[in-house]
Amino acid sequence: MSDASTPAVRLVDVRKTFPGAEGAAVERLSLDVPRGSVVALIGPSGCGKTTSLRMINRLIEPSAGRVEVEGRDTSTVDPIALRLGIGYVIQAVGLFPHRSIADNIAVVPRALGWDRARIASRVAELAELVGLEQDQLQRFPDELSGGQQQRVGVARALAADPPLLLMDEPFGAVDPVVRGRLQQELLALQARLHKTIVLVTHDLDEALLVADRVALLDRGGRLAQYAEPDRLLQEPAEPFVTEFLGADRSLRRLALREVGELSLRDGPVVTRGTDRATARAVLAREGGDWLGITDGVRFLGWVPAAGLAGEGPVPEDDLEAPAALVGPDDTLRAAMDRIMTARTAVAVVVEDGRFRGVVTLELIRRALAEPHTPSPQTPPSPEPSPEGSR
Numbered sequence: 001m002s003d004a005s006t007p008a009v010r011l012v013d014v015r016k017t018f019p020g021a022e023g024a025a026v027e028r029l030s031l032d033v034p035r036g037s038v039v040a041l042i043g044p045s046g047c048g049k050t051t052s053l054r055m056i057n058r059l060i061e062p063s064a065g066r067v068e069v070e071g072r073d074t075s076t077v078d079p080i081a082l083r084l085g086i087g088y089v090i091q092a093v094g095l096f097p098h099r100s101i102a103d104n105i106a107v108v109p110r111a112l113g114w115d116r117a118r119i120a121s122r123v124a125e126l127a128e129l130v131g132l133e134q135d136q137l138q139r140f141p142d143e144l145s146g147g148q149q150q151r152v153g154v155a156r157a158l159a160a161d162p163p164l165l166l167m168d169e170p171f172g173a174v175d176p177v178v179r180g181r182l183q184q185e186l187l188a189l190q191a192r193l194h195k196t197i198v199l200v201t202h203d204l205d206e207a208l209l210v211a212d213r214v215a216l217l218d219r220g221g222r223l224a225q226y227a228e229p230d231r232l233l234q235e236p237a238e239p240f241v242t243e244f245l246g247a248d249r250s251l252r253r254l255a256l257r258e259v260g261e262l263s264l265r266d267g268p269v270v271t272r273g274t275d276r277a278t279a280r281a282v283l284a285r286e287g288g289d290w291l292g293i294t295d296g297v298r299f300l301g302w303v304p305a306a307g308l309a310g311e312g313p314v315p316e317d318d319l320e321a322p323a324a325l326v327g328p329d330d331t332l333r334a335a336m337d338r339i340m341t342a343r344t345a346v347a348v349v350v351e352d353g354r355f356r357g358v359v360t361l362e363l364i365r366r367a368l369a370e371p372h373t374p375s376p377q378t379p380p381s382p383e384p385s386p387e388g389s390r
Contacts, residue, residue, distance in 0.1 A: 008035045013066070023220055025046075026051055029048070086164045087156075104152055130151040250368060268288050292348070303320075322348040
């Protein structure tokens, strides 16, 4: 009997050869998939991604080695029973064209002998979960868009509430806009359901976005590196990994980090009513040509340095709105893009209307230089002052 520490899936020295082929499709692959995690298999054509996936549910039988699911050697389990307990989503969806959407979703529960009421309840629940309208359940697959069909495929895979989902290029047949939406929906579903998911993809950005860990395979099914996305990009294990990730891997890391992870500072900002002498001192210390004004909660706008001459409180006439505005959930890539597009040096961070601090290109650069798991005992050093900020 498995316990919580047992990997949901374990491959031990798995090998697969096909008759007439030169060399192995998969060679001595060992891999542990933690429970409740998303693991992406990626690599060049011919690296054995799909073969490895299909060996998990015995659609392909290993030539050697051992595959375990929930601590059990799959070779000792009836293959039909094994597959009924594993959700499976493929690129072409594989819906039955002459069955309604409801009947497609209900395939596995019916095979397991569920009663009609239970099946109907589960189908309605899943339709809501994956974003299908109730009136779509009586339609046929060719009456739905490609993205809707993919949602049906996911609902069918989830129908019997399996702990494990295998997904083989699940979004490869849809256009980039729909693909992006489906990826976000998968992340939202996983946040609610906490399934174990093994996903095959040829899209590196998709793997980095949706996976907790990425298994990068070389030709012949050799595991080149198995790591969290940020660590994979920051510390490639060998030249093949570096080449596969490409020259822009630092930019890819920006999409994995969020603004809220940064140690934000107030920057050249004061509260309304601050006297101009103090404001000038703050601006001299922080650098730049613009001073931000808040009411203690909200960011009100920027004042040019030239407007701070003389005495009295900082002026609030004709405050300039921030040229770049971001939230804590925005990626560093989005923050950098807004800073550069606005031709400014600072993005103002706002959460639910509250001022959180500022982000600069230097702060983003330093965040990428940090180790993957920064030590809380070693806070980042003070950031150099931005120039020309507003």
